[in-house]
Amino acid sequence: MFASGKPKYQRIILKVSGEALAGAQGYGIDAEMMANIAQQVAEVAELGVQTAIVVGGGNIWRGVAASARGMDRATADYVGMLATVMNSLSLQDFLEKLGVHTRVQTSVEMRQVAEPYIRRRAIRHLEKGRVVIFAGGTGNPYFSTDTTAALRAAEIEAEVILMAKNGVDGVYSADPQKNPEAIKYDELEFMDVLNQGLGVMDSTATSLCMDNNIPLLVFALGESGNICRAVMGEPIGTMVRRMKS
Numbered sequence: 198m199f200a201s202g203k204p205k206y207q208r209i210i211l212k213v214s215g216e217a218l219a220g221a222q223g224y225g226i227d228a229e230m231m232a233n234i235a236q237q238v239a240e241v242a243e244l245g246v247q248t249a250i251v252v253g254g255g256n257i258w259r260g261v262a263a264s265a266r267g268m269d270r271a272t273a274d275y276v277g278m279l280a281t282v283m284n285s286l287s288l289q290d291f292l293e294k295l296g297v298h299t300r301v302q303t304s305v306e307m308r309q310v311a312e313p314y315i316r317r318r319a320i321r322h323l324e325k326g327r328v329v330i331f332a333g334g335t336g337n338p339y340f341s342t343d344t345t346a347a348l349r350a351a352e353i354e355a356e357v358i359l360m361a362k363n364g365v366d367g368v369y370s371a372d373p374q375k376n377p378e379a380i381k382y383d384e385l386e387f388m389d390v391l392n393q394g395l396g397v398m399d400s401t402a403t404s405l406c407m408d409n410n411i412p413l414l415v416f417a418l419g420e421s422g423n424i425c426r427a428v429m430g431e432p433i434g435t436m437v438r439r440m441k442s
């Protein structure tokens with residue numbers, strides 16, 4: 198149903214948070230959600246769109262939370278990076294079961310389970326029609342997988358970051374769960390996200406997107422077909438861009 202027309206983007210980064218992988222259960226990996234995501238990615242790959250995915254780890258571990266409980270922050274963050282590898286390998290499995298050729302590249306080397314991150318090799322995989330999953334975050338503590346998405350998008354020259362959210366369909370002026378007056382934005386500038394402290398992504402990731410002019414589309418993951426809609430340029434979610442000068 199989506200095959201007609203030309204996709205708006207030829208190369209994308211899809212950011213899937215760990216929270217999204219947990220689905221309704223809130224922790225770990227929800228098989229139904231994983232199958233849903235894999236199916237949607239398969240549809241996008243079928244369109245010939247070069248697809249790279251950055252997977253979070255918050256469904257298993259968050260460095261900041263562990264550090265608040267007294268753990269050394271850098272160590273806690275390394276555990277978080279390992280959590281992203283677990284999620285990435287799981288997503289690879291779901292994708293390959295659908296016949297989608299997938300490579301996991303990790304910034305924290307573990308040769309037995311995944312390729313190390315090599316930018317030019319990742320691009321080659323994409324050109325060959327393989328989906329590439331970037332695991333291990335940036336490989337540095339004190340960063341996030343949102344920042345990883347921004348960094349990898351800049352590196353591989355992705356045209357957009359598709360930020361698939363769980364349970365929310367865009368960026369709102371306030372938390373729509375708590376404030377019925379909250380309005381949803383169709384478009385925003387990165388500077389508004391920073392100035393208004395909107396919870397789109399952390400400020401490091403937001404700045405990286407802004408400085409490198411990488412647009413960000415925030416939309417709901419749960420509705421099947423939404424990743425395809427985003428790729429086809431249908432007006433869903435909230436588009437965050439750099440200020441027009």
Ligand code: UDP
Nearest residue numbers: 215253254255260274277334335340341342
């Ligand atoms: N992390 C890190 N450096 C990175 C990416 C991730 O230290 O470049 C750690 C950090 O502890 C973080 C955890 O990995 O809390 C999980 O990543 P994130 O919170 O970004 O996942 P998401 O919120 O997308 O599920």
